[in-house]
Amino acid sequence: MTPGARISAAVEVLDLILAGQPAEQALLRWSRASRFAGSGDRAAVRDLVFDALRCRNSHAALGGALTGRGLMIGGLRAAGGDPAGLFTGEGHAPVPLAAGEGTGSAGEVSDIPDWLAPLWNNSLGADADAVAAALRQRAPVWLRVNTLKATPAEALRALAENGIAATPDPRLATALRVTENERRLSQGRAYRDGLVELQDLSPQLACAALPVAPGMRVLDYCAGGGGKTLAVAARAKGLVLVAHDADPARMRDLPQRAERAGVKVRLEADPAGRFDLVIVDAPCSGSGTWRRTPDAKWRLTEAALRDLVALQAEILRKAARHVPPGRHLAYMTCSVLDPENDGQVTAFLRDHPDFRQVSRHLWTPLDAGDGFFLSVLTRQ
Numbered sequence: 087m088t089p090g091a092r093i094s095a096a097v098e099v100l101d102l103i104l105a106g107q108p109a110e111q112a113l114l115r116w117s118r119a120s121r122f123a124g125s126g127d128r129a130a131v132r133d134l135v136f137d138a139l140r141c142r143n144s145h146a147a148l149g150g151a152l153t154g155r156g157l158m159i160g161g162l163r164a165a166g167g168d169p170a171g172l173f174t175g176e177g178h179a180p181v182p183l184a185a186g187e188g189t190g191s192a193g194e195v196s197d198i199p200d201w202l203a204p205l206w207n208n209s210l211g212a213d214a215d216a217v218a219a220a221l222r223q224r225a226p227v228w229l230r231v232n233t234l235k236a237t238p239a240e241a242l243r244a245l246a247e248n249g250i251a252a253t254p255d256p257r258l259a260t261a262l263r264v265t266e267n268e269r270r271l272s273q274g275r276a277y278r279d280g281l282v283e284l285q286d287l288s289p290q291l292a293c294a295a296l297p298v299a300p301g302m303r304v305l306d307y308c309a310g311g312g313g314k315t316l317a318v319a320a321r322a323k324g325l326v327l328v329a330h331d332a333d334p335a336r337m338r339d340l341p342q343r344a345e346r347a348g349v350k351v352r353l354e355a356d357p358a359g360r361f362d363l364v365i366v367d368a369p370c371s372g373s374g375t376w377r378r379t380p381d382a383k384w385r386l387t388e389a390a391l392r393d394l395v396a397l398q399a400e401i402l403r404k405a406a407r408h409v410p411p412g413r414h415l416a417y418m419t420c421s422v423l424d425p426e427n428d429g430q431v432t433a434f435l436r437d438h439p440d441f442r443q444v445s446r447h448l449w450t451p452l453d454a455g456d457g458f459f460l461s462v463l464t465r466q
């Protein structure tokens with residue numbers, strides 16, 4: 087596909103998304119209908135679409151319309167290019183610009199939804215603008231070295247066999263930032279043999295901060311694909327790991343992932359008993375990860391956020407029953423919004439006076455990874 091044809095494809099996909107289709111679904115639909123597109127084309131169209139969604143409001147303002155075409159015109163202008171060079175109407179390129187089309191200005195336009203702006207500013211304080219700006223950029227790819235199978239040096243050597251370059255983070259030697267050839271990951275030995283897992287830096291830092299000791303019984307109450315279960319598994323020997331999720335289908339890949347990582351995990355639909363550590367990686371707005379899922383930023387509504395906060399409170403209440411005195415409850419979200427984080431913890435502590443917070447941390451994209459919140463509570 088020519089660069090112009092890729093722009094036309096992105097326009098088509100963006101129009102589907104603006105009409106309400108989730109981004110992944112719209113991309114899949116385009117892909118299925120476009121057998122002529124090679125893997126490089128698919129990746130390029132995906133990048134164009136996601137770049138546009140990260141900057142939806144400002145690019146629409148620059149491009150003069152909140153349409154796929156307006157977003158593409160605005161994106162090209164934001165990058166310092168001249169859209170007329172690609173909007174030629176030749177081959178499969180979009181039709182040329184009409185007189186006066188795409189001459190708008192982004193001025194002070196924000197890429198945080200209007201309804202959310204006050205809450206965003208309250209939650210992030212002095213960092214609010216910088217974090218909003220960071221969400222306009224692509225997210226880096228991070229790997230976690232599975233120390234059950236490899237040292238960071240061994241993992242780096244295995245990655246290099248496929249030309250994948252990565253650098254350890256100064257805060258956590260087992261967190262590797264991929265700097266070259268990330269798209270080759272799934273083909274390589276390092277990933278296939280479980281030497282590394284795909285995991286963002288912030289959840290890695292959060293899991294490294296959990297109170298874990300050999301032989302402990304750990305319940306991952308919202309286990310999903312098991313990212314946190316596997317990260318905790320690598321922290322100490324002889325752990326008894328139990329994974330639960332209200333939607334067991336979300337844990338479908340966990341047995342295979344655990345086997346690849348060399349970890350034993352018991353999946354339980356109805357966990358019973360008490361644990362030394364209960365992890366609640368709660369369903370949330372995902373506002374800390376909007377660089378990766380930018381359409382979620384525009385789909386979130388005030389009502390949906392309220393429902394999520396209520397669900398998180400209910401999950402915390404249920405999970406707390408599995409924590410005996412002297413043991414820990416770790417509450418996590420990949421959100422930077424206060425009602426899902428400190429607000430949630432404050433409400434929990436008000437209703438559960440036998441718990442107290444022992445540590446708390448909010449990471450934002452300014453720390454290099456995604457936005458992520460951790461509060462470690464203990465029962466007295």
Ligand SMILES: C[S@@+](CC[C@H](N)C(=O)[O-])C[C@H]1O[C@@H](n2cnc3c(N)ncnc32)[C@H](O)[C@@H]1O
Nearest residue numbers: 308309310311312313314332333336367368369
């Ligand atoms: C943020 S995701 C978990 C991601 C996972 N821990 C990981 O690292 O891959 C939240 C999970 O909570 C689950 N969930 C939603 N409601 C729940 C509930 N009432 N009890 C337990 N899990 C629930 C969802 O199905 C979803 O898999």
